[in-house]
Amino acid sequence: MKLPAQQLSLTLNTGDPIPQLGLGVFKVDDDECERVVLDALEVGYRHIDTAMIYRNEAAVGRAIARSGVARDELFVTTKLWNSDQGKDTTPDALATSLELLGLDYVDLYLIHWPAPLRDVYVETWLAMEDLYGQGLAKAIGVSNFEPDHLERILEAGSIVPAINQVELHPAFQQRKVRGFQEPLGIVTEAWGPLGQGKYELSELEGLEQIAQNHGKSIQQIVLRWHLQEGVVVFPKTVQKKRMVENLSVFDFELSSDDMAAIKAMDADKRVGTHPEDGNW
Template sequence: MTSTVPELTLNSGYRIPQLGLGVFLVPQDEAQRVVTDALEVGYRHIDNAAVYRNEEGVGRALAESGIARDELFITTKLWNTEQGSDAPRPALEESLEKLGLDYVDLYLIHWPAPQRDLYVESWQALEQLRDEGLVRSIGVSNFEPEHLDRLAEHSSVIPAVNQVELHPALQQRELRGVQEPRGILTEAWGPLGQAKYALEEMPGLSEIATKHSKTLPQVILRWHIQEGVIVFPKTTKKERLKENFEVFDFELDASDMAAMKAMDQGMRVGTHPNEGNW
């Protein structure tokens, strides 16, 4: 099946599908099935990480899909304990082996882990891995403005993306206002709030869904798309994979977008980046 997902251009010049599949908390023994189902639906962008411990399952699905490598966009991430000047290379090589790939399209520093104070060294190591062709684009995840500023002090290479917690109750307007003018695209993890608050209680959301004959998650995913955010909801159910993919046949109007913007509460449901020092 040919993918119909719109693409955005990274500052590296490569293109990234704006909608993908996240595999956080997908068990290793289910990962192959879930990714196979997603690819059959039409997904071509898979967001993974070493710490998810399911790269082998993802890799098996990719290998058996028969889809050309240049039609896929695969992300994985460097975990906190693998940061520093020397550790990223073996960490990436291990991820590539598990995924069965010669390169990943995007490699991210998973958390800044400021108490470890290694993310600048890690970034410089990622630059080298990119230059060697093991990675096409490099970026960060869960970085706050001060972390981005520090990278800029030590490197002229601008992250292609910053993947952060972003959903209707936490819209990251301030952070986006800092990074996007610099050429850093925003990726959303937990785009539906990770079921940690009731979507039906968000003021106006049910009315928007009824207006467009769509589900609440479909409205939220469409909002992300129209905001210019890269999004990859996680599910293990094929029917939800299909539902999440069916967000390109309607458009939110200006009043819908204003109502969505008004839902912002600055409410995190996950860890603050300055506290993620595992």
């Protein structure tokens, strides 16, 4: 895929590129989401992260259709909800998502949560492999998987997930999960990259100073840190001004001292649900 100048991409284990920075649309209502995605595409975003459970896939689809951006210049991710997990239900769920999105394929399809109490994520993974084989998802992966969940699908399946999307921000850096998956070629995606606004980034000691040194906002520093960590990131905002701000992170570089200082901010501070508990 062709990315606007300066933007970065990583290569997935499928051989395809993924734009390293995109827009997430969690908690964006369907009525607002079309405008939000249109704004994002207009200012240069080419990667959109949605999910069936966000109930805004139709709006994402309308925005894509109206935008005039060529399909092969876009990277679209959606996710399979827990209640749709299973051998027979997974293909139907993707078919529904594709219809809502108005697309023939998604660039990435993820199992949203392992939902261990349901205990069907292994057979679900095998169904995901079939969807990949049919070209309906150009890459498949998981979200909120811990190493023991990954181990089970690696053992049963024949495809290594391209992605594991997990909660990840300066106060919760997921070193254990990343240490397990990254050597296997599984790319890490960060959800809640700004901590979901659930704590003040300015309270992280030293972050404000790094922002001042670079003449950037704290949010831009955090997003740049994700990029230099080799992580894929898609901050959510409904504000066009912030979309531009969050995308303006390709024109500076954090030093190794900056990177080390942010690494030291890890406080094992999870702000979302633990994967073992996401059994809705």
